[in-house]
Amino acid sequence: MIDDHPDRARIEAAYRAAVALRDCADPLLAGQIEGVIGRLSALLVAIGAPVPDDALPPDR
Amino acid sequence: MSRASATLARYDALSRDDLRALILDRLQRQLARVNGCSAFYRDKLRSAGTRPEQVRSLDDFARAVPASNKADFLRDQEAHPPFGTRLCVPERAVALVNMTGGTSGQGQEIYGRTHHDIALQGFLHYLPWYMAGLRPGHTALNCVPQGGLTTGGWGPPEGFRVAGSIAVNAPVAFSTEAKVDLALRFPSLNFIYASTNFLHTISDAMRRRGLTPSQSFPAMQGILIAGEGYPTAWAHAMCRYWGCTVHEGYGSTQGAGFIAATCTKGAARDDGKPGHLHAFEWENYVEVIDPVTGRHVAPGEEGEIVLTNLSVLGSPVIRFATGDKARLLPPESCGCGRSWTCIEAGTISRYDDMMKIRGNNVWPATVDSVVFSHPEVAEYVGRVYVDEQGRTEVEIRYATRSGATEGEAVEALTATMASRIKSRTNVTMRLRPVPRSELPTFEYKARRWTDERRQGYARQVTRT
Numbered sequence: 102m103i104d105d106h107p108d109r110a111r112i113e114a115a116y117r118a119a120v121a122l123r124d125c126a127d128p129l130l131a132g133q134i135e136g137v138i139g140r141l142s143a144l145l146v147a148i149g150a151p152v153p154d155d156a157l158p159p160d161r
Numbered sequence: 162m163s164r165a166s167a168t169l170a171r172y173d174a175l176s177r178d179d180l181r182a183l184i185l186d187r188l189q190r191q192l193a194r195v196n197g198c199s200a201f202y203r204d205k206l207r208s209a210g211t212r213p214e215q216v217r218s219l220d221d222f223a224r225a226v227p228a229s230n231k232a233d234f235l236r237d238q239e240a241h242p243p244f245g246t247r248l249c250v251p252e253r254a255v256a257l258v259n260m261t262g263g264t265s266g267q268g269q270e271i272y273g274r275t276h277h278d279i280a281l282q283g284f285l286h287y288l289p290w291y292m293a294g295l296r297p298g299h300t301a302l303n304c305v306p307q308g309g310l311t312t313g314g315w316g317p318p319e320g321f322r323v324a325g326s327i328a329v330n331a332p333v334a335f336s337t338e339a340k341v342d343l344a345l346r347f348p349s350l351n352f353i354y355a356s357t358n359f360l361h362t363i364s365d366a367m368r369r370r371g372l373t374p375s376q377s378f379p380a381m382q383g384i385l386i387a388g389e390g391y392p393t394a395w396a397h398a399m400c401r402y403w404g405c406t407v408h409e410g411y412g413s414t415q416g417a418g419f420i421a422a423t424c425t426k427g428a429a430r431d432d433g434k435p436g437h438l439h440a441f442e443w444e445n446y447v448e449v450i451d452p453v454t455g456r457h458v459a460p461g462e463e464g465e466i467v468l469t470n471l472s473v474l475g476s477p478v479i480r481f482a483t484g485d486k487a488r489l490l491p492p493e494s495c496g497c498g499r500s501w502t503c504i505e506a507g508t509i510s511r512y513d514d515m516m517k518i519r520g521n522n523v524w525p526a527t528v529d530s531v532v533f534s535h536p537e538v539a540e541y542v543g544r545v546y547v548d549e550q551g552r553t554e555v556e557i558r559y560a561t562r563s564g565a566t567e568g569e570a571v572e573a574l575t576a577t578m579a580s581r582i583k584s585r586t587n588v589t590m591r592l593r594p595v596p597r598s599e600l601p602t603f604e605y606k607a608r609r610w611t612d613e614r615r616q617g618y619a620r621q622v623t624r625t
Contacts, residue, residue, distance in 0.1 A: 104171055108167075135256070135276050136276045139256070139276020139280050140280040143284055147281075151190055152190070152277070156275075156277050156474065157251075157254045
């Protein structure tokens with residue numbers, strides 16, 4: 102299998118931090134936050150990691 | 162100083178076995194996901210008696226998972242509008258709608274893209290550009306029409322954002338001359354993305370002005386073309402004329418971007434043979450199958466490209482039979498050391514008779530449906546060619562049943578058909594009434610269309 106990318110841990114941490122931003126209740130920012138999460142999940146995939154289970158917006 | 166990509170280096174170094182293991186891992190996750198989220202794929206698997214957990218190898222996958230095609234998708238969409246039951250996410254997770262061009266006359270496939278898919282789409286556009294030399298901070302000219310509904314329209318601007326490049330997206334409405342003027346405002350230009358035909362057209366426009374690209378754009382790193390085939394000699398001539406390597410990418414809406422691209426050796430190899438397109442198989446698993454037997458073809462043989470998206474979330478395709486005909490090559494035949502599946506560059510064509518004209522997919526049946534909806538038309542023939550200015554042109558010669566070639570009624574008929582053809586295909590075609598004796602009589606299958614573009618490109622090579 103493919104070796105871990107040298108920056109995988111940092112990208113995963115950024116992804117987790119972005120997912121935590123979903124707590125923000127401001128609807129003006131919600132789309133941008135999902136955009137950032139989507140970019141980071143695509144970044145994880147680009148380096149060979151699986152698609153995160155929580156990459157999609159939760160039910161509201 | 163330019164640094165190498167750790168990401169690409171890891172894929173470059175994968176053995177064939179390790180690459181297949183990575184594909185299988187992603188494939189198993191994707192199959193489990195679509196089986197849980199999509200009634201379309203659940204029914205497909207169930208009808209074949211396959212459970213996702215039974216797919217333990219890529220051979221199992223080919224044997225036990227049925228292929229889908231455009232007609233399957235259209236039926237599903239019609240029954241469950243707008244996305245069909247192949248949508249694998251709740252509709253609220255769709256951030257962008259992509260559709261295929263609709264010029265087949267069969268209908269448009271609809272794809273729901275999530276934020277993740279949009280970013281992935283950008284990455285899948287940037288990947289071949291990176292391999293062609295585009296780096297952050299480079300100035301890039303995009304000559305492919307942007308926006309609209311297609312992945313080909315949305316992907317490139319997103320790809321340039323992902324690249325971190327200075328994107329110059331040439332407006333659709335700009336003429337070739339205006340695009341040359343735009344390019345000349347950026348003498349630091351490093352990269353061009355264009356259809357095969359447009360590279361041909363803009364090169365001729367530059368030549369007519371007495372411009373030499375290698376002098377006008379001394380920092381050019383690479384050019385990537387897509388969408389149409391070409392002779393290798395033409396690609397060589399383009400490399401010489403532009404003073405950089407010309408690359409080819411193969412992509413589609415179903416692939417959510419580029420699926421394969423040439424390596425640093427480019428589209429025209431030094432040995433005069435066609436280049437090698439290397440498939441980004443960890444994102445789109447590529448099978449090349451014999452459309453009659455459904456079996457994988459051997460290296461050196463031609464077959465149909467069948468695609469599976471491994472990390473698309475919204476509307477993934479699983480074993481989608483593209484209708485694209487390609488020659489499979491052994492990965493080691495390139496010599497670049499990659500183990501990725503290889504297909505021959507410059508020669509991808511269609512199993513049906515679709516023609517790619519100025520970036521539009523045009524099926525003869527679409528033109529037939531317009532022309533023969535006028536009962537006064539007896540026959541027609543179409544010709545796609547490259548004119549002296551290097552532009553792709555389409556001429557339709559048609560004959561009326563009455564034999565008339567002039568007069569008000571014929572003029573009105575010509576104008577009506579030209580307008581309807583433009584509206585159905587997005588391509589302007591020049592219609593010319595001729596006597597019936599000028600046109601052939603088709604006794605068996607009608608072969609109404611000729612594509613003379615390769616000869617046109619070859620003529621340009623001799624002038625270079």
